[in-house]
Amino acid sequence: MTAIQALRGTKDILPTEIGYWQHVEATARQVLGRAAFREIRTPIFEQTELFARGIGEATDVVGKEMYTFTDRGDRSLTLRPEGTAGAVRAFVEHKLFAAGGPQRLWYCGPMFRYERPQAGRQRQFHQIGAELLGSGDARADVEAIAVAVELLNCLGLKSLRMLLNSVGDRVDRATYRAQLVDYLTPYFADLDPDSQDRLNRNPLRILDSKVAKTQEICQEAPSILDALSPESAARFAKVQQALTDLGIAYQVDSRLVRGLDYYSHTAFEIQSDDLGAQATVCGGGRYDGLVSELGGPETPAVGWAIGMERLILLLQQLQPLTGDRVDFYVVSRGEQAEQQALKVAKVLRQGGFAVEMDLSASAFGKQFKRADRVGAAACVILGDAEAENGTVQLKWLASGHQEAIAQADLAAKAEQFRQQITQQILQ
RNA sequence: GCGAGCGUAGCCAAGGGGUUAAGGCAGCGGAUUGUGGUUCCGCCAUUCGUGGGUUCAAGUCCCAUCGUUCGCCCCA
Numbered sequence: 001m002t003a004i005q006a007l008r009g010t011k012d013i014l015p016t017e018i019g020y021w022q023h024v025e026a027t028a029r030q031v032l033g034r035a036a037f038r039e040i041r042t043p044i045f046e047q048t049e050l051f052a053r054g055i056g057e058a059t060d061v062v063g064k065e066m067y068t069f070t071d072r073g074d075r076s077l078t079l080r081p082e083g084t085a086g087a088v089r090a091f092v093e094h095k096l097f098a099a100g101g102p103q104r105l106w107y108c109g110p111m112f113r114y115e116r117p118q119a120g121r122q123r124q125f126h127q128i129g130a131e132l133l134g135s136g137d138a139r140a141d142v143e144a145i146a147v148a149v150e151l152l153n154c155l156g157l158k159s160l161r162m163l164l165n166s167v168g169d170r171v172d173r174a175t176y177r178a179q180l181v182d183y184l185t186p187y188f189a190d191l192d193p194d195s196q197d198r199l200n201r202n203p204l205r206i207l208d209s210k211v212a213k214t215q216e217i218c219q220e221a222p223s224i225l226d227a228l229s230p231e232s233a234a235r236f237a238k239v240q241q242a243l244t245d246l247g248i249a250y251q252v253d254s255r256l257v258r259g260l261d262y263y264s265h266t267a268f269e270i271q272s273d274d275l276g277a278q279a280t281v282c283g284g285g286r287y288d289g290l291v292s293e294l295g296g297p298e299t300p301a302v303g304w305a306i307g308m309e310r311l312i313l314l315l316q317q318l319q320p321l322t323g324d325r326v327d328f329y330v331v332s333r334g335e336q337a338e339q340q341a342l343k344v345a346k347v348l349r350q351g352g353f354a355v356e357m358d359l360s361a362s363a364f365g366k367q368f369k370r371a372d373r374v375g376a377a378a379c380v381i382l383g384d385a386e387a388e389n390g391t392v393q394l395k396w397l398a399s400g401h402q403e404a405i406a407q408a409d410l411a412a413k414a415e416q417f418r419q420q421i422t423q424q425i426l427q
Numbered sequence: 428g429c430g431a432g433c434g435u436a437g438c439c440a441a442g443g444g445g446u447u448a449a450g451g452c453a454g455c456g457g458a459u460u461g462u463g464g465u466u467c468c469g470c471c472a473u474u475c476g477u478g479g480g481u482u483c484a485a486g487u488c489c490c491a492u493c494g495u496u497c498g499c500c501c502c503a
Contacts, residue, residue, distance in 0.1 A: 005494080060501045064428080082503085111503080116428085118497060127503060194500065210499080258502090269503095276497075283503060307503030333461075368463035376463095383461055397463070 009115070009123025019321045020312045024155065025108060028128050031151045035143070037104040037130055042086035044110060048076040054085035054294055056261025058202065065113040067123075079112035082260070083129040084287070084303055085294070091133055092296035102134035108308075120278035126308035133291065136300030138238040141266040141286055142246070144302045148282050149248050151306070152270065157314055160281065162249065163269045165256040166236035167204075168228045170264070170289075176227035177203055187217045207255040223254040232265065239266055262287040266302065274317055275310055282306045327353040327421055329371035330380045331364060337382040344380055344392060344407060351414035353421075371397065377421045398424050 006012055013021060029039070048068050055062050067079040080086055087105055090096070096103050108128045115121060128151075132144050145162075152160060167173055180203050188196060192211040199206065207218050228236065243250055250268070258267045267285035275281070284304020291299035328348050332341035341357060348355045356374055358367045364381070371379045381393035392410070395402040405413065 008494080065501075113502075115501070116499090117495090118499095121502075125503070129503090205501090260502090277499085278502070280503060305503055310503060331462080363459090364461050365459065365463070370463090372463045379462080381462075385461085393462090395462070400463090402462085 007123070009117040011122060011124075016323075017312075017316075017321065019324070020315055021308070024128070024308060024311060024315070027154050028106070028108060028151055031154055032106045032130060032147060035104070035147045035150075037106040037132075037147065040087055040090060040105045040107050041109070042083075042090050042107065043080075044112075045077045045079050046086055046089065048078040050085050050089055050294070051078055051081060054088065054262065054290060055082065059260055061113065061260065065115055067112045067114055081113045082111055083107050083109070083127055083305060084131060084262075084290070087129070087131050087303075088133070088291055088294050088296070088301070091131075091299075092291065092294055097134060097291075097297055097299060102132055102140065104130070104132050106130040118278070119276035120307070120310045120313060122309060127305040128308060129303060129305035131301060131303035133301040134299055135302075136288060138235050139242060140300075141239050141302050142242040144284065144304060145243065145266075145268060146246055146248060148270065148284070148304050148306065152282070152311075155311070155315060156318060157272075157281075157311075159274075160270050160272050161251065163253040163256045163271065164240070164243075164250040165224070165253055165267045166228060166232060166239075166265050167224060167257060167263060167267050167285075168232040168265065172224070172228050172232050173204075173264075176222070176224045179222045179227060180204065180206075183221050184217070190214075190217060204257040207257055218255065225252075225254045235265060258283060258285055262290040262293070264288050268304070272310075272314055274314060278307075278310065280307070281310045281314065323375065325354070325375040325377070325425075326356045327377050327417075328355045328380050329367075329374060329376035329378070330355060330357045330382070331367040331371065332358065332382040333361065333364060333367075334382075334384045334387060336387040337384060340387055340390075340407065341380075341382045344382065344410065347407075347410050348380070348414075351411055351417075353414075353417070377424055378417075396420065396424075 032039075048066070051066065052062055057063070061081050066081055069077060071077055087107055091103065091105070096105075106129060108126070110124050110126050112124050114123060117123060130144060130147060132140050149162070168176070181199065184191070184199060184203065184206065188199065190213060191199070191206070192209065192214050195206045195209050195211065195214050204224075206214065207221070209215060209218070225233070225236075240250075240252070256267055256269060258269075263285045265286040265288070268283070269280050270282040271279040272281055273279065282304055284302070286300070286302040288300040291297070291301060328345075330341050330345050332338045338361070345355045345357050356376070358370060360367065360370075364383075368379060376397060378397060379393075379395045381395060383393075386392050386404075390407050391404050392407055393402055394405050
């Protein structure tokens with residue numbers, strides 16, 4: 001029998017590392033909640049058409065990275081490759097726009113893309129995302145970005161850099177696209193093959209090619225910022241001013257283009273140098289056309305997504321996880337004592353303590369070793385003598401101090417124990 | 428989809444054609460059968476991802492395959 005392994009590009013999150021995930025999720029819930037974002041949970045699979053329409057047929061995500069399958073009813077379904085399309089679908093389906101005023105939504109969960117795994121990239125990965133729907137005001141962009149930055153700050157992440165750009169509206173982009181193609185065409189022969197291919201399909205993407213020669217050519221290329229209409233340019237200036245006022249550092253990078261079709265105006269990425277080739281921890285921007293594209297009313301919107309695996313990769317470099325500790329480890333030997341031990345454990349657990357029962361029936365010495373290994377603050381000991389007179393021996397492992405306590409008194413002494421444990425942790 | 432590197436125990440590994448597969452951590456047992464953290468002793472891979480080939484001889488060389496890592500593409 002060969003053992004079955006987790007699929008390529010998927011990972012088990014084991015108890016030893018789950019602490020990071022819980023910490024990130026708790027912090028996200030807190031920070032987003034404080035900014036009045038409300039959590040939404042949508043299905044992890046949807047009609048394929050949702051993503052085809054929402055993300056764009058021409059994108060790589062839709063073109064070659066989706067987990068698409070046919071169910072028993074011959075419907076084409078797809079495991080969600082990102083979270084925005086589903087959130088917007090729910091927004092439209094449940095007419096959340098009718099509530100009046102902008103809606104602030106956030107989500108967190110697994111996403112799926114069929115890609116070759118590498119550092120910071122998996123086939124099933126997790127994102128935390130936020131969407132602010134119903135405001136086209138430049139302040140909405142700023143609010144969205146500020147929440148993302150606040151979340152990363154609260155997690156203690158340092159030395160991140162934010163790249164900011166405006167890709168204008170549809171008209172601006174069409175103008176710019178023409179300019180860019182005009183500029184690049186004479187260099188066609190010098191471009192790398194991928195970029196040659198993109199010249200017709202998606203010329204803006206050539207700008208962030210990693211090939212040195214291509215980068216060199218792009219140095220002199222026209223900037224999209226020069227192609228913005230006065231209105232788009234003013235809007236972008238407003239976003240920058242507000243970020244500066246909030247003390248949020250950024251650098252304008254006119255070559256930042258995002259991969260999904262639905263972006264317009266503000267685009268931003270937060271990157272780290274400590275992630276290998278996949279440097280982006282958070283990416284987002286404005287997507288004014290998406291809601292109507294998905295059958296809702298004309299609704300401007302802005303949002304972002306954070307890659308949780310990448311985030312946790314950074315956290316792990318920062319701080320080791322403090323292991324879960326046990327307050328009491330219950331050591332027992334002898335039939336009567338073992339029976340009583342179960343009750344003692346129950347009483348202590350009801351008192352709010354983390355209690356582990358030794359189930360081995362081995363020598364006391366062995367049981368103490370295990371108590372040590374799980375980092376217990378104290379051992380509760382029950383042998384024949386204790387069982388006989390209804391007491392336990394309570395031994396504090398750090399000091400070695402040991403005392404006899406009546407089993408009936410354990411509940412009443414909970415507060416006293418709690419103080420002793422707290423004291424020990426502080427030391 | 429393309430390119431490169433790597434697969435020896437639960438983990439980290441040495442060994443790069445000559446035969447008893449180092450060592451460390453962890454684990455288990457004992458010294459110590461009612462008291463842990465230290466110490467000491469012992470045990471822990473008939474086998475080196477899998478299949479085939481070369482050779483008198485293969486973890487060691489070759490091929491294939493699977494897995495994994497890193498990079499490209501793309502993205503969080």
